[in-house]
Amino acid sequence: MMIRTITLIGAGNLATQTGKALKKAGLEIRQVYSRTEQSARELADLLTTTFTHKTEEIDLSADLVLVAVKDDAIEEVLACLDCRQTLLAHTAGSVPMQLLEKHTNRFGVFYPLQTFSKKRDVDFSEIPICLEANSAETLNELKELAFRISGHVQEIDSAKRKILHLAAVFSCNFVNHFYYLGDQLLEQHQLNFDLLKPLIRETAGKVMELRPFDAQTGPAKRFDETIINNHLSLLGNQPELAEIYNFVSGSIFQAHKNS
Amino acid sequence: MMIRTITLIGAGNLATQTGKALKKAGLEIRQVYSRTEQSARELADLLTTTFTHKTEEIDLSADLVLVAVKDDAIEEVLACLDCRQTLLAHTAGSVPMQLLEKHTNRFGVFYPLQTFSKKRDVDFSEIPICLEANSAETLNELKELAFRISGHVQEIDSAKRKILHLAAVFSCNFVNHFYYLGDQLLEQHQLNFDLLKPLIRETAGKVMELRPFDAQTGPAKRFDETIINNHLSLLGNQPELAEIYNFVSGSIFQAHKNS
Known part of the structure; x- marks a missing residue:
């Protein structure tokens, strides 16, 4: 399966810049979730899409739910979701992939190694994107997605990440x-x-x-x-x-x- | 007076890159001095000029004697010279200009604010060159020289330097x-x-x-x-x-x- 639609969990620096890069590459950002309504709205406006600040309204029908929140918040958000059928990936450097295991059977990591600020756009094509996935199929899906925004895609396990x-x-x-x-x-x-x-x-x-x-x-x-x-x-x-x-x-x- | 000829005291990273920039800008590097003969020869070869490792052979007839050695060595070298008629400038960030006062009555500082390595050439045009001098006349001479290699020339006193x-x-x-x-x-x-x-x-x-x-x-x-x-x-x-x-x-x- 090719990833065409993405729900973005998070509206911080990384979520903002990654969302912009994905949209620019032709992906459909279906929804933005953030704990605070204003942050969710701001990023949704930037990506011309919908938003929510309620976990029960998160759109799990997207091809990928990309979790780009603070490390401690990942588990918090996922605990509220019924996402067993969903492809889930987080974007955190220091969070092991296996954290996602209990939530779904299709999961991975999509970690762009860069410093992001909301107001400074970066050239994603040069950013190393470090991938990990729980199956070869999921890895391929993430890889295909990553190559649409960067020329530097690598498989890197949780320990090395x-x-x-x-x-x-x-x-x-x-x-x-x-x-x-x-x-x-x-x-x-x-x-x-x-x-x-x-x-x-x-x-x-x-x-x-x-x-x-x-x-x-x-x-x-x-x-x-x-x-x-x-x-x-x-x-x-x-x-x-x-x-x-x-x-x-x-x-x-x-x-x-x-x- | 316009500075046209320079004797370079020192053959380290800063002396090498500054010497190359000055030569490229049309200045004549008349001689290179270094404590070790080999360093003196290497830089002289690079600048197609003469060299010495003996302080008594240092050519004091150049328009400027530029002292680009380790801070502790400045006084050591100058103590050996009879340079009362010479325009002297050192290139050190942390050495007060007044150190030169007892050696000559025309002196100043020519401090390029950059990290230099012998084998990596840098674009001097962007490097701030911080100048100080004991008279308006000397300051003008150094300024005219500095502007030949950089667009960013500033007068900065020893305390701020x-x-x-x-x-x-x-x-x-x-x-x-x-x-x-x-x-x-x-x-x-x-x-x-x-x-x-x-x-x-x-x-x-x-x-x-x-x-x-x-x-x-x-x-x-x-x-x-x-x-x-x-x-x-x-x-x-x-x-x-x-x-x-x-x-x-x-x-x-x-x-x-x-x-």
Whole structure:
């Protein structure tokens, strides 16, 4: 069976961007569910479809019910549904596929590895979509769907998907937090964040070609104590930042001291 | 006076890429000095010029002597030179301009804010070049030079340059280390770093448009304890990584808890 119609459970960042990509690829988004009516309506408007905030009204007749809510909410929503005949897939990095087993006999995972914000559209064609399914048939259905929006579709089991999610937290969420800390420092001294943008682009650009280990530069790698102490004294009135600085510098030094 | 000839002190990452950019812009690199003969020769070959590893042979007749060595080495090299008539500039983020005062009466700072590796060429036209000088005349000379390789030339004093350098450590060196930690995790589980590349590009891409605070996503921001504990248990055998995870997650949560 080819998936042509989708009910979307969730209206957050991932649901919004994935829904837009699927609709653009010609899929019919039959309905959007969200716990809050307003979120459901907003995304439904964007996808020109219907919506509900009541679990009993969720349209289970779609070819696929895609569950794109917070991890803890997956079980909560599914507990309300009678979906034994439905193809179910969740989109979560860290939730094992087997969580779906007790709800239906056709299930899988459809995990797009990307950082999504509602208001920033992304090019889905480059996003790795990690798939898992409880049968070869279901895997094929999900694969056919995934290839309609991305050129990078891979089968990855729940154990490896967890690791991928963890690595993504390091390489995306933590990275963004360091952009934020840099931004804060500049703001405190009336300097513009734009100054850092070429550096941020190049830092990301470098690891497209070099291994991150080989791309490393800066005082911690060289163990340049003068600069490190200088920086720590600049952070004298921000002990939390100084602690992070010390900690991450130590970790960089450990990684490079024998190289 | 317009700077036409340059003696380059140093043959590291920054000296190499800055030297290449200056030569490409039509400047004459008159000589390369490095403490080790081989490094001096390698960069001189690249710039088709002469080289020395002896301080007494450094050519002080160039219009500018650009000191691009490790912070601690600047004073060391200059102490050997009789350069009272020479226009001197250093390229260091954290070294105050006044360090040069006792060596000459024409001095300044020429600080390109970027991460440089010898083997990866960068587009200098986008790099902010932060200038400082001890006189309006010297500032103009350095400005004219800087604009020959970059469209982003700014006057920034030593105190603000230090802050910029510190923010750059957070937004570049620390960021790259988190790419490295992600890479390590994937490698331990036979997963390919390529999987993270679209995510890394998008994470950097987002902050070109959004403030990093607004771009943040992930479990720490939402304080999703299930995922956080899950990740910490995956790191059970790597206490140092678990500690970093905990620490940075706490810092993200602190930043977002009132938003």
